[in-house]
Amino acid sequence: MDQRQLGKSGLRVSAVGLGCMGMSEFYGAYDDATSVKVIHRAMDMGVTFFDTADMYGVGHNEDLLGRAIKGRREGLIIATKFGNVRGPNGERLGISGKPAYVKSACDASLKRLGIDVIDLYYQHRVDPQTPIEDTVGAMADLVKAGKVRYLGLSEAAPSTIRRAHNTHKIAALQTEYSLWSREPETEILPLLRELGIGFVPYSPLGRGFLTGRFTSNEDLPDGDFRKISPRFSSENFELNRKLLGLIEDLARSKGATPAQIALQWVLSKGDDIVPIPGTKRTSYLEDNLGALKVTLSSSEQEALDAAFPLGIAKGDRYPAAAMAAVNL
Secondary structure (H helix, E strand, O other): OOEEOOOOOOOOOEOOEEEEEHHOOOOOOOOOHHHHHHHHHHOOOOEEEEEEEOOOOOOHHHHHHHHHHHHOOOOOOOEEEOOOEEEOOOOEEEOOOHHHHHHHHHHHHHHHHOOOOEEEEOOOOOOOOOOOHHHHHHHHHHOOOEEEEEEEOOOHHHHHHHHHHHHOOOOOEEEEEEEOOHHHOHHHHHHHHHHOOEEEEOOOOOOHHOOOOOOHHHHOOOOEEEHOOHHOHHHHHHHHHHHHHHHHHHHHHHHHHHHHHHHHHHHHHOOOOOOOOOOOOOHHHHHHHHHHOOOOOOHHHHHHHHHHHOOOOOOOOOOOHHHOOOOO
């Protein structure tokens, strides 16, 4: 497995990580035994970078990952997040970056994961009611206490990133990025490279849309949050489906899959970029990791760039309430 360094932090991880969110919530039914097998297969294939959050399944996802890595912790980079507060029954209780909450959330995550230190600790969403200096200051205290190694932010605006980095070195920023979500290219990526911060794109396959596996909104399973996502709505689905022609043509010409083409496009955007596609299936995991063996020529990359200009996708990437919490 190829390794990449996240910016200038010194933190090295596998070139592709594994997003674990769907193993606990948001993408329909899940099965713990199957999920553990996927995590173990990822480890066997050289994946060292695993991404979770305390809000995924209201702690279930961290507990699941903790059980899966037990006895195999050495050499792994475990990333988790705090900030999206939920009650015991899953109710949404807002966003918090208050220092006391940061520290209590970290202790709870360590316990669920069954580890002594979190390798990369993200603020999942920025709390507009708490100065970022206060939140990151509390995160820095966790580094001093030996509970966290590196700090990260998720869905933060450029000005917030700069202020946070001035408070304590930020190792990585996590934001949605793919062929149909190219917004980070305008301001975020240049700033990250200026500051030496690594970039960890989530949903690099457009929440599965860019794989070409779905033909309509009806293909999505019950309980899947994409059913209420604007980009997957019935009125936008067919319009967005027309974008996939070039990806599918390139895949056929290279003996690859559309997922591998879409993921390799993200990988080709810089050695400081480490995507974390998520999956609940071993076959999709193996397919995703096969992207590392696919190459795109400069002309092929340019053709994909031209076919997927900024803003080409129809519909926002989240419903309105969730969109209001990004890029703060």
